[in-house]
Amino acid sequence: MLKKILASILCIAALTSFSACSESGSGGKSTPAPTPGKLKVYVSLNALKEFARAVGGDKVDVTAMIPDGAxxxxxxxxxxxVAGLSKADVLIINGLGMEPWAEKTISAAGNKNLITVEASKGVAAIKIEDEEEIKEHGQYDPHTWLSLKCAQTEVRNIRDAFSRADPSNRDYYEKNCESYVSQLESLYNEFSAKFSTAASKNFVTGHAAFAYLCRDFGLSQNSVEDVFSEGEPSPQKLALLVEYCRKNKVTTIFAEEMASPEVSKALAREVGAKVETIYTLAGSEDGKSYLERMRINLSRIYESLASTRQA
Ligand SMILES: [Zn+2]
Structure with missing residues (x-):
């Protein structure tokens, strides 16, 4: 029985890997015309675009490089x-192996005035364990933007970069930064209290993107795909996931658009769990802000843990 189900899960996984290839195109992104007098800011990820806008307000024009849906x-x-970066004032990358292309691209842009900021600088980085992943991507998990605590460091690093690029508006950036940091902290406090009462601390998702979020709240993740969302799960991995879900009485499997959603759905069917969407905030999703998406993620994770079947 289990073998048959695993075979059908794998079959779905093989099919979805084909369609995933065609989705990673440029996504129709266009470069906005820069507004004179504003800082021209490039960022890699959507979450960093939100942080840059929160700090920079009407003094910045922000362009995200990674297209939605990629x-x-x-x-x-x-x-x-590269053309955009050659005329930009600031480039914000996340760092920790998220942008392996950064160095080459910066040098190709040849812009000696470009200020580059690594948003995750100063975060206590989480080491990854898989040797293949370390060989390919370095030793750290890059998903710091999915943590409300790490996000505060990222926002402050962005404030520092803007103040350096545009010192005459230092006070403005400082004020915006502190106001956004306090919103992040208040959402953190709200869910910190909730998670401390949750019946279970273990959840299952599409790819292992939530280690920093888990650290914030004392939770633990298991996933269909690895930290860098590569390859398809092996039959052994899927069998272990099924066992994990049963042992931990998992009631919800979180599915991500970009990480084998069909496998998440098949796993949910197999263990009698429901499927919920979770946001990874690398692109824009459902027209929702960073804080809105984080609140939805945290609420859904909390509901799933609070409703874990009791033994
Ligand atoms: Zn990821």
Whole structure:
């Protein structure tokens, strides 16, 4: 029985990997015309675009390089990105192996005035364990933007970069930064209290993007795909996931648009769980802000843990 189900899950996985290839195109992104007097800011990810706008307000024009709907770990910059960077004031990357293309792209842009900021600088980075992943991507998990605590560091690093690029508006950036940081902290406090009472601390999702979020709240993740969302799960991995879900009485499997959603759905059917969408905030999703999406993610995770079947 289990073998048959695993075979059908794998079959779905093989089919979806084909369609995923065709989705990682440029996504029709266009470079906005820069407004004179505003800082021209490039960022890699959507979450960083939100942080940059929160700090920079009406003093910045922000362009995200990774198109909506693209697989963020497989992104390669295009000629238009290099052209944009050659005229930009600030480039914000996340760092920790999220943008392996950064160094080459910065040097191709040849812009000696460009200020580059690594948003995750100063975060206590989480080491990954898989040797293949370390060989390919370095030793750290890059998903810091999915943590409300790490996001505060990222926002402050962005404030520092803007103040350096545009010192006459230092006070403005400082004020915006502190106001956004306090919103992040208040959402953190709200869910910190909730998670401390949750019946279970273990959840299952599409790819292992939530290690920092888990650290914030004392939770633990298991996933269909690895940290860098590569390859398809092996039959052994799927069998372990089924066992994990049963043992931990998992009631919800979180599915991500870009990480084998069909496998998440098949796994949910197999263990009698429901499927919920979770946001990874690398592209824009459902027209919702960073804070809205984080609140939805945290609420859904909390509901799933609070409703875990009791033994
Ligand atoms: Zn990821």
């Amino acid at each position: 697989k963020p770990h497989a992104f390669e910059p295009k000629a238009q990105d």
